[in-house]
Amino acid sequence: MAELHLPATLPALFDELPRRIDVDAATVNEAIDRLEERWPGLRDRLCEPGPVLRRHINVYVDRERAGLETPLAAQSRVDVIAAISGG
Numbered sequence: 001m002a003e004l005h006l007p008a009t010l011p012a013l014f015d016e017l018p019r020r021i022d023v024d025a026a027t028v029n030e031a032i033d034r035l036e037e038r039w040p041g042l043r044d045r046l047c048e049p050g051p052v053l054r055r056h057i058n059v060y061v062d063r064e065r066a067g068l069e070t071p072l073a074a075q076s077r078v079d080v081i082a083a084i085s086g087g
Contacts, residue, residue, distance in 0.1 A: 001022040001023060001024050001074065002022070002023050002024075002025060002031060002072040002073070002074070002075075002076040002077070002078050003020065003021075003022055003023075003075075003076070003077050003078065004020065004021050004022070004023045004031055004035075004078045004080070005019065005020050005077070005078065005079045005080065006018075006019050006020070006021070006080050007080060007081060007082040009082055010042070010045060013045070014039040014041070014042060015039075017035075017039050017042070021035075023035070023078075025072055026071060026072060027068065027069055027070060027071055027072060028059055028061065028066055028067065028068050028069070028070045028072065028078065029051070029068040029069060030072075031072065031078060032046055032047065032068070046080065047068070051068060052068070053067065053068060055083075056082055056083040057080065057081070057082060057083070058080075058081045058082075058083060059078065059079070059080055059081075060078070060079045060081070061076050061077070061078050062076055062077055063077075066078070
C-alpha cells in the first residue's frame with residue numbers, strides 16, 4: 001500500500017480524514033478515487049473536471065513531481081501539497 005500524506009487544510013473539511021493514510025492503488029488517480037469513496041467531495045478539492053490536478057495542488061511520488069497517471073509501487077510515498085499564496 002502506498003503511504004499518502006495530505007495537506008493540513010483537508011482534514012478540517014472531512015470528518016475523520018487523517019493527514020496520513022495507507023491507500024491500495026496503482027496510480028495517483030486511483031488513490032484519489034479511494035479517498036473519494038470514503039470522503040465524498042475530496043476529489044473536487046484536489047482535481048478540476050477532466051480530470052486534472054488543480055493549479056494549486058502539487059503531488060510528489062517518492063520525491064518526484066507526479067501527475068494523476070503516475071504509477072504507485074507498494075511502498076510509494078505520495079505527498080499532496082497545496083500551494084500557498086499571499087500578498
